[in-house]
Amino acid sequence: MMTISSQITPSAIQLPGTNCQIRANFSLADQTSYRVGGQAQWYAAPRSQEALEATFEWFEHQDIPLMLLGAGSNLLISDRGIDGLVISTRFLRHRKFDAETGRITVAAGDPIASVARKAAKRGWRGLEWAVGIPGTVGGAVVMNAGAHNQCTADCLIEAVVVSPDGTVEKLTPKDLNYSYRTSCLQGRQKLVLEATFELEMGFSPQEMMAITQQNLQRRKSSQPYDKPSCGSVFRNPTPHAAGWLIEQLGLKGYRIGDAEISQRHANFILNCGQAKAQDIFRLIRHVQEQVESRWSLLLEPEVKILGEFSSL
Numbered sequence: 241m242m243t244i245s246s247q248i249t250p251s252a253i254q255l256p257g258t259n260c261q262i263r264a265n266f267s268l269a270d271q272t273s274y275r276v277g278g279q280a281q282w283y284a285a286p287r288s289q290e291a292l293e294a295t296f297e298w299f300e301h302q303d304i305p306l307m308l309l310g311a312g313s314n315l316l317i318s319d320r321g322i323d324g325l326v327i328s329t330r331f332l333r334h335r336k337f338d339a340e341t342g343r344i345t346v347a348a349g350d351p352i353a354s355v356a357r358k359a360a361k362r363g364w365r366g367l368e369w370a371v372g373i374p375g376t377v378g379g380a381v382v383m384n385a386g387a388h389n390q391c392t393a394d395c396l397i398e399a400v401v402v403s404p405d406g407t408v409e410k411l412t413p414k415d416l417n418y419s420y421r422t423s424c425l426q427g428r429q430k431l432v433l434e435a436t437f438e439l440e441m442g443f444s445p446q447e448m449m450a451i452t453q454q455n456l457q458r459r460k461s462s463q464p465y466d467k468p469s470c471g472s473v474f475r476n477p478t479p480h481a482a483g484w485l486i487e488q489l490g491l492k493g494y495r496i497g498d499a500e501i502s503q504r505h506a507n508f509i510l511n512c513g514q515a516k517a518q519d520i521f522r523l524i525r526h527v528q529e530q531v532e533s534r535w536s537l538l539l540e541p542e543v544k545i546l547g548e549f550s551s552l
């Protein structure tokens with residue numbers, strides 16, 4: 241059994257046999273695309289499987305909660321921070337393209353957009369939708385990220401997940417119980433280590449790159465990319481688009497503190513400068529109340545809201 245042999249500083253624990261530290265009171269704002277949120281009680285960002293195992297070993301001896309973090313592009317973290325251990329998987333990196341099978345095996349921390357661009361450059365089809373998504377492969381697997389009527393579930397064939405006790409499982413899309421922007425991994429203590437996608441080979445790289453460019457252009461012309469956000473805040477309540485419902489209420493530009501409903505796309509809430517997580521949270525609740533009173537419909541957040549917030 242591994243033990244913690246040294247404390248480098250009172251604010252960090254060095255995990256023996258690795259170059260990984262567990263840091264105390266680590267600010268999470270820079271770890272999220274919203275650029276808001278308080279501190280993690282404990283934070284680790286392992287760069288290897290050995291470092292991850294050592295992190296889990298430390299965690300198994302604590303009686304604290306665990307939270308898993310990718311690129312933080314779908315998270316609203318409370319200004320009061322997160323109790324327990326936050327493990328960021330964004331530095332877990334490896335990538336293998338198999339030209340015999342059209343399979344790509346990538347580690348959780350790889351940006352899904354970068355994998356998509358590399359696949360398109362090879363003339364492989366199936367991930368072009370992912371070029372504008374600012375998250376990691378792990379986040380895409382957990383969220384069933386998607387765009388342009390395609391999603392992760394369409395081309396994923398296997399995800400390798402590990403639990404804090406070291407149990408490793410290989411899960412198929414069926415095991416993951418995929419549906420619109422959900423999987424059975426949400427809210428669970430199972431860390432996605434790597435994923436394998438199967439794409440169609442043999443297309444013209446120029447044609448595939450042109451499609452990725454078109455997808456990016458479409459996004460940039462309809463969505464605000466110039467200010468911090470989490471992308472779409474609410475899930476679309478079929479048959480309506482959440483943005484359309486919010487726009488009908490005249491809420492574009494509505495602001496609480498520095499949090500604002502985007503003028504360009506009403507399902508985006510932007511951090512226009514010094515927004516607090518609490519401002520964004522209040523804006524989410526305000527939109528829910530307005531939509532509910534007009535359409536008797538509860539908009540469900542797509543963004544994961546973590547930690548404690550004050551009710552209105």
Ligand SMILES: Cc1cc2nc3c(=O)[nH]c(=O)nc-3n(C[C@H](O)[C@H](O)[C@H](O)COP(=O)(O)OP(=O)(O)OC[C@H]3O[C@@H](n4cnc5c(N)ncnc54)[C@H](O)[C@@H]3O)c2cc1C
Pocket residue numbers: 273307308309310311312313314315329348372373374375376377378379380381382383384385386387421425426427430431432433464465469470471472544
């Ligand atoms: C400008 C912008 C545009 C966006 N456009 C889209 C879009 O078109 N389509 C779309 O689907 N999403 C979109 N998003 C949202 C977001 O990018 C996706 O949900 C993405 O898949 C989240 O990945 P992430 O690595 O950032 O995950 P995070 O936000 O860090 O985490 C999301 C969830 O996954 C879990 N998680 C993350 N990594 C792991 C792991 N390795 N193991 C286990 N659990 C993990 C977290 O605990 C959390 O529950 C957009 C966001 C922004 C900011």
